[in-house]
Amino acid sequence: MKNIKYQKKLRWLFIIVVAIFILSLLHFSKIIISEIKKRETSTIERYAKFIELVTNNEYNLVTLFADDILIENHTIPVIITDKEKNIIEHKNILNEDSEGSKEKIMEEFSSMQNQYEPIKINIYDSKGDIIDYQFIYYKNSQILDIIIVAPYFISALIILILLSIYLILYYSNKSEKDQLWTGLAKETAHQLGTPLSSLIAWNEYIKSKSKIYKKQASSEVEKDLKRLKIITDRFSGIGSKPKLKKRNLKNIISNNIDYLKKRISSEIKTNLNLDEVNYEINEQLFGWVIENLYKNSIDAVGKNGKINIKLFEKNNKIIVEFTDSGIGIKKTEFKKIFNPGYTTKTRGWGLGLALAYRIISHYHKGIIYVKESIKNIKTTIRIELMKQE
Template structure:
């Protein structure tokens, strides 16, 4: 079965082209019908005008009866008003009046119709004699008016169809991407399980050797514990995580303490918090640590052009009115061009020579889908650095 995502771009343009052709064909054909019907209505009104002139001239009662019943009264659709030269209506056809309308109300309605009819087209003059003439005013029938606007309604429906199709393809593509990421993450966790078990066994083996320093083994155990936690993170992707009320400042401090020993000493990590900031939020600690670690590691990588030297500042504040905890992570790296800011969270975006470009995508998924928060690029300037902002609901 052909997946919708194997050639989404071609499929998208095919749907747009197909819908556009339908719309143009419908618009063209309907306009042809409208023009044809308008010509027929014009001919019918002309015929009515000629019949009006003949009514006075014809002496044959049978012919007169034919003219009145077949031509004058045969108009059952075109709104028409007969008025004198001063604009006083005397007769009308196919004009709708409200029920139980008085003669005065009917006269006012006819005069309103006359005003709109005059603005639309010139009346047809009916010359009965040299001294007597009157005018026939008319407008498009209801059918013609509906047919005239039908293609625009149809185009609107086509536009709705295109929007629906776009969201259908987009959601389908995202769903398939999510399945790929979840499968990749769980397979990675599964593959890490075996070497982790072996590493733990090697630690116990080396501990039996008195020549191996205990401090070294403890650091190895910390890294194994870290790998075990990362494996747990990968295996939990695709599942709904448990959220607990945590002191986010303490969680972030734990991440930065771990990172300080594993990143360049030229990079300074600093944590600050505004006075009386609300620091508790409902989070999944392992997953949120992953977010902070990803952003900080990206910031360290962004400092390669400055010789690996710079600073990362994590600043906590809160919006009491909105009950929000705000964490701004600012680095002094190379910055992100304005043209790329909107794409940094998309899968595959990376400025590194090596990398899959999934770190920030996963960070956004964790913050927004699992924690109902928000993550964004607050500001960035090429050559000066970038600030990411994370917003969480406080639990205090």
């Protein structure tokens, strides 16, 4: 009874912590977004002043704004109109290599009218009286739009991952539930750590700089969002029946290994011997298996060693083998290593191989097992998938 009460308290504590995290993320993101909006509005106001000076031929003051504005604004979409809202000029609307599109410009113009109040440009005669005026319409830059969406995307991602964790725990037995909950919670933190840290770093960078190279920032933020999308697909695939599509296994294995090779010691030598094989799989989940098996081999060899990865067909089967020169696995542990929560590492949580086993056996109807293990010489983990008709 005490244990049940403790679990309920722990569950509520976890929900509260997650809620505080999401609210804090949204709060601080709102502050950052507000600051960027102010800077972009200030840029357009200075841009409007520049246009007004040029229009009224005040050339002595033009040089004060030329470098500051013309060079800086390469991302904020701008449209200049006369007082009747007829478009005179536009900037940052169309790509450099694209042809002019009236429909695109009008669509952007309509969006700008709904987003911000236009800035008025007064045109004076020689006596200093206003004889005409123009308007500058503008909208958020691409980088600002990405930053506005990012916190909501991350919040939804966290909720989705937690829901996936709940579904896994719900359909498991009690002991497995406890192990998977601990493991998946840590795996979630591990998976989210790199892209979230990067996004936070970019936010801090944007806050600290008065001028930023927005195209580079936009590109890097997009990479992190794509990585978060991959993580979303993986966790959602665990919580529901994944769709299987025919894919090239050689490419999937190579891409996942190449991503991790850049982040490990150069003393660890990885050799790929992969045949051309097409098979119906879920690409995200199968890629997760490859990552987990490769990380397992990296942990086994330590700071230096050899890892050989093979992909081939034999006896009407598709076979993937990971062989490393690491510390080996005791024969009594050949099956245990695939149990949730079982690990021989001091800092591990025993989930990687358990997830690999579930993905291969439950979703791809294959088998995964330790083929052989000789201490400090070689250990081989094999995946076998039945060849499809």
